[in-house]
Amino acid sequence: MKRRTFIASGAVLAGGALSGAPLAFAQAKPEQSKVAIAVGGKNLFYYLPLTIAERRNYFKDEGLDVEISDFAGGAKALQAAVGGSADVVSGAYEHTLLLQAKNQMFREFVLQGRAPQIVLAVSKKTMPNYKSIADLKGKKIGVTAPGSSTSIMASFVLAKAGLTASDVAFIGVGAGAGAIAALQSGQIDALANLDPVMTKLERSGEIRIVSDTRTLADTKSVFGGNMPAGCLYASQSFITKNPNTTQALTNAMVRALKWLQTASGTDLISTVPEGYLLGDRALYLDSWQHVKEALSPDGLMPADGPATALKTLQAFDQTVKGKPIDLSKTWTNDFVKKALVTVKA
Structure with a gap:
C-alpha cells in the first residue's frame, strides 16, 4: 500500500x-x-x-x-x-x-x-435610419483598440450578416470618456464598447443597441454557446x-x-x-x-x-x-x- x-x-x-x-x-x-x-x-x-x-x-x-x-x-x-x-x-x-x-x-x-459584456450600437445622430447590420457597410465603428475583444465581437456580428471587417473602418477610441466623445461628436457611426460607457450613452438616448452580450442568455444568442x-x-x-x-x-x-x-x-x-x-x-x-x-x-x-x-x-x-x-x-x-x-x- x-x-x-x-x-x-x-x-x-x-x-x-x-x-x-x-x-x-x-x-x-x-x-x-x-x-x-x-x-x-x-x-x-x-x-x-x-x-x-x-x-x-x-x-x-x-x-x-x-x-x-x-x-x-x-x-x-x-x-x-x-x-x-x-x-x-x-x-x-x-x-x-x-x-x-x-x-x-x-x-x-x-x-x-x-x-463578454460588449455592446454594439449605432449612433442615432449619424445613422437615424438604421434598419439592419447591412447598413454598417462603409461606416466607421469605434472599438477600444483594433484587434481587441470589442473588434472581435463586432467582426463576428458583421460576419453573421455577410459583411467582413474590410467593409467597415474600425477606429480605436479607448474605453472611457474618449469613446463617448467620439460618438457624440460624430467621428464614428457605431460603437462596440462596454459598461459603464454603453449604459451612459443608452440612458442619454444617443445610441440604438443592435447586439448585446451583457447577459448569459444574450451571449448564447449571439455566439451559440458560453x-x-x-x-x-x-x-x-x-x-x-x-x-x-x-x-x-x-x-x-x-x-x-x-x-x-x-x-x-x-x-x-x-x-x-x-x-x-x-x-x-x-x-x-x-x-x-x-x-x-x-x-x-x-x-x-x-x-x-x-x-x-x-x-x-x-x-x-x-x-x-x-x-x-x-x-x-x-x-x-x-x-x-x-x-x-x-x-x-
Whole structure:
C-alpha cells in the first residue's frame, strides 16, 4: 500500500511539472514576487475583478507586488506581454487562440468573465435610419483598440450578416470618456464598447443597441454557446517557471470574484477609483446591475467556452482559419480548483 501511494504521488508530481499545473504540496512562497500585469481598459466592468484584487490588497496578501499597466485596448496589452514588458495579461481569452495560431503558447489560468459584456450600437445622430447590420457597410465603428475583444465581437456580428471587417473602418477610441466623445461628436457611426460607457450613452438616448452580450442568455444568442471573456493569461513558460506565483495570482482573483458576489453597491463605490464612475455614481451602479451576471462567480472556464471562442474566430479571422489549434493548451482550471479549496472571501 505504501509503495502504491508513493507511485501515485510521483505521478501527480510528474504530471504537474509537465503541464505547469500547481502541485498540491507546492511551497506557498511565490517564485517571483514582482509581477507586471498589462490590461486594456482597466476602468471597465470587464476587468473589475482585477481592480478589486488590487484595491483590497488581495495580491499583497498573497506576497505579490503587482504593477498594473493600463493600455487603450486588449490588443495593446497583449503586445506588452509578447514584447516582454508584462508577465501576465488581464485580457480576452480569444487572444490565447490567436497567439497559438502564430506559434506562441499562452494559457488562461483564471476566468474573470463568463460573458463578454460588449455592446454594439449605432449612433442615432449619424445613422437615424438604421434598419439592419447591412447598413454598417462603409461606416466607421469605434472599438477600444483594433484587434481587441470589442473588434472581435463586432467582426463576428458583421460576419453573421455577410459583411467582413474590410467593409467597415474600425477606429480605436479607448474605453472611457474618449469613446463617448467620439460618438457624440460624430467621428464614428457605431460603437462596440462596454459598461459603464454603453449604459451612459443608452440612458442619454444617443445610441440604438443592435447586439448585446451583457447577459448569459444574450451571449448564447449571439455566439451559440458560453463565450469566455476577461481572464488572466500568461505564456506557458512563465506558468511552468512560476507555478506558485501563478497560484498566488489566482488566489487573489478568486477571492475578488467571491467578494463581488456579495458586495453591496456602497461597497463597490467605496472600492473602485473615483474616475471609474464617469461623474455619475447612480449610472455606475445601474451599469453594475446590467453586467453582474456576466462576471464569473468562481474563476472556472466553462466546458464549452474554448470551443465557442474558436468557432467565433474561425468565422472571420484569417489568422485562425485552417490552423490546428489545440484548445487544451490555451486554458487550465487547475489553479482555480486549488484556490476554491483554500481561498475565503
